[in-house]
Amino acid sequence: MAAGELLGTILFALTVAYVLLPVQGWLVRRGFSEWSSAVVATLVGFVSAIAVFAPIVLTLYVRIDEVIALVEGVPAEIPVTAFEMTYTIEAREVQALAVSFLRDVAVSFASSLPVLAIKFALFVILLFALLYKGDAAGRAAIAPVPHGYRDVVHALAVRARETLYAIYVLQLATSVTSLLVGYPLFHLLGYDMAFTLALFAAILQFVPIIGPSLLIAPIALFHVAAGDLVAAALVGVLGITLVAWLPDIAVRPRLARRSAGLPGSLYFVGFTGGLFTLGAIGIVVGPLIVAIFVEAVELLAEEVNGDVRLEALATAGHGGAADDSSTAETDADAVSDD
Secondary structure, eight states: OOOOHHHHHHHHHHHHHHHHHHHHHHHHTTTTOOOHHHHHHHHHHHHHHHHHHHHHHHHHHHHHHHHHHHHSSOOOOEEEEEEEEEEEEEOOHHHHHHHHHHHHHHHHHHHHHHHHHHHHHHHHHHHHHHTHHHHHHHHHHHHHHGGGHHHHHHHHHHHHHHHIIIIIIIIIHHHHHHHHHHHHHHHHHHHHHHHHHHHHHHTTTTTTTTTHHHHHHHHHHHHHHHHHHHEEEEEEHHIIIIIIIIIHHHTTHHHGGGGGGHHHHHHHHHHOOOOOOHHGGHHHHHHHHHHHHHHHHHHHHHHHHHHHHEEEHHHHHHHHHHHHHHHHHHHHHHHOOO
């Protein structure tokens, strides 16, 4: 197991534990001991991880042949007619690359199953340890920080918690909604791999801004190339509306009150940058780094602008005092002249 892969597992456990710490604290306030509350919170994280990764594992391990067959069924040449002229799009090379990529992923995944099992066991152990001794670790981390800067640390910690909440809770809720809505929709539209398509749509919910449109648009274009405009319109309109937009409209506003409020453009930068530099864990770490950086810049701006305002007020105060003294001297002179 490479050091980078081990670091990814540790970072994943740290971020999940940070989100579950309020759950553990809530259980302690309800009368649970610290050990039992840590066990319950760990079970919550364990079940959540199983619920998220089990469909992906089953799809890559059991139904990968069906996915490859679906890609191979795409026409090698797609004619497109526009302005009374027909253009032919060659799809052979893209199709071959996609099939090769899927086969490599399937082989790599099957060979790495023992390593994944070890990583998952390490994740559970680290999660329990962090939840059980999370308060002590937090106090030890903040102890070297001077008292004058602990409010800065607190602000950064709040922003980190809000960002992780937005990623793990809010994005996961929208993904589950896409899965629950997408499966019956694709099934009613007559697709044989309805659950697999709905699962891909749910995974793509983690991609900011564009999301499941990355799946719906190619399917609609495939129907257009095949000459089935009705099917293209149905999957395009219903897919974009119900699978891509409905979760954002129905779920996100209800859960967004505790999110970080990070703009979609910055979230996209963190998502793509983290994914391409850190791998899968970058989906979480990338937006987290961007959010903490934005919070640090805002705190620095507030401190600098606050100092400027204080200097302006001080200058205005000294000027006012001078004006008052000159006014007093003028009044004294007037009295003496009288």
